[in-house]
Amino acid sequence: TLPVYLDCDTGIDDALALAYLMAQPEADVRGIGTVSGNTDSGTAARNTLDLLALLGHDDVPVAVGEHDFLAAPYAGGAPHVHGANGIGGVQLAPADRQVEAESAAEMLVSLARASAGTLRVIAIGPLTNLARALELEPRLPGMVHSVTVMGGAALAPGNVTAVAEANIANDPEAAHAVLTAGWPVNLVPLDVTMAHLLEEPHRQRLAESERPAAQVLASMLGHYFEFYRDIFGRGCSAMHDPLAVAIALGSVVAESAPRVPVVVDTSDGPGRGQTVCDLRGKYRGYEDRRGATCRVVLRVDADFCEHLTLSLTE
Ligand code: BDR
Numbered sequence: 001t002l003p004v005y006l007d008c009d010t011g012i013d014d015a016l017a018l019a020y021l022m023a024q025p026e027a028d029v030r031g032i033g034t035v036s037g038n039t040d041s042g043t044a045a046r047n048t049l050d051l052l053a054l055l056g057h058d059d060v061p062v063a064v065g066e067h068d069f070l071a072a073p074y075a076g077g078a079p080h081v082h083g084a085n086g087i088g089g090v091q092l093a094p095a096d097r098q099v100e101a102e103s104a105a106e107m108l109v110s111l112a113r114a115s116a117g118t119l120r121v122i123a124i125g126p127l128t129n130l131a132r133a134l135e136l137e138p139r140l141p142g143m144v145h146s147v148t149v150m151g152g153a154a155l156a157p158g159n160v161t162a163v164a165e166a167n168i169a170n171d172p173e174a175a176h177a178v179l180t181a182g183w184p185v186n187l188v189p190l191d192v193t194m195a196h197l198l199e200e201p202h203r204q205r206l207a208e209s210e211r212p213a214a215q216v217l218a219s220m221l222g223h224y225f226e227f228y229r230d231i232f233g234r235g236c237s238a239m240h241d242p243l244a245v246a247i248a249l250g251s252v253v254a255e256s257a258p259r260v261p262v263v264v265d266t267s268d269g270p271g272r273g274q275t276v277c278d279l280r281g282k283y284r285g286y287e288d289r290r291g292a293t294c295r296v297v298l299r300v301d302a303d304f305c306e307h308l309t310l311s312l313t314e
């Protein structure tokens with residue numbers, strides 16, 4: 001089995017990612033930490049506990065992470081995208097348990113210490129908790145299997161500014177620390193996630209499934225589809241976070257790419273939050289550069305949304 005720590009800002013596509021992760025028999029989810037992003041970290045934790053109860057996984061510990069970002073306070077999330085409660089206004093049955101006493105950063109450090117280099121860290125929200133964990137345990141980069149981050153835009157436009165993607169834009173200082181920490185990173189940017197759109201027929205299959213969790217996810221998606229209608233001219237939605245989970249587990253094959261250096265613009269200019277990916281690594285002579293630790297996933301050829309829909313309805 002593959003030990004996993006998930007860090008999320010639950011979130012509609014985070015909810016789908018969580019359901020997908022829990023459905024993978026090879027994943028051994030040791031803990032989940034929440035961070036502010038789509039909603040605040042406390043609400044994200046509540047959403048996560050309630051979703052886990054719905055999915056029949058009340059045994060997975062959940063820790064609340066950072067409420068504020070390294071250099072700025074949390075400023076209200078993305079209610080226009082994810083609804084006021086983060087999950088499209090859907091009311092879940094409240095789980096009958098509480099969050100852990102430790103913080104998300106503490107949970108990540110203790111899971112890494114206990115798993116002898118095998119822990120897969122999957123981050124699908126702002127990277128504040130991971131940055132705090134690096135402060136708590138500077139040897140953390142040598143203690144995990146890999147870090148898969150949904151975030152950034154390499155050649156594609158951003159979704160918050162012309163160049164910045166939401167998870168990175170929320171906390172560029174944290175993102176810079178995490179992407180340059182030296183651990184092996186799989187970066188799953190908008191370049192690839194915007195190419196995997198869940199369409200209305202997929203949503204219908206979730207809605208008509210006999211699985212209650214699939215029905216609930218279908219109603220959350222109703223809200224998300226309206227946001228994407230403005231972008232694509234039809235109701236659909238990009239599967240950012242589920243795709244990152246699949247890549248972390250090796251369930252879909254990403255185009256093989258060399259590891260390259262990625263830094264984040266933390267200036268106050270128009271480039272703030274940009275992931276500057278040095279993709280020259282694909283040319284001879286640019287290999288083996290210092291800081292070349294990030295595999296930037298630009299393409300996945302599989303029909304990921306079909307695979308996702310099957311996983312959630314079977
Ligand atoms: C990312 O930002 C959040 O809104 C989504 O959950 C996803 O993690 C996409 O830019």
Ligand code: CA
Binds near residue numbers: 008009010013014
């Ligand atoms: Ca997210």
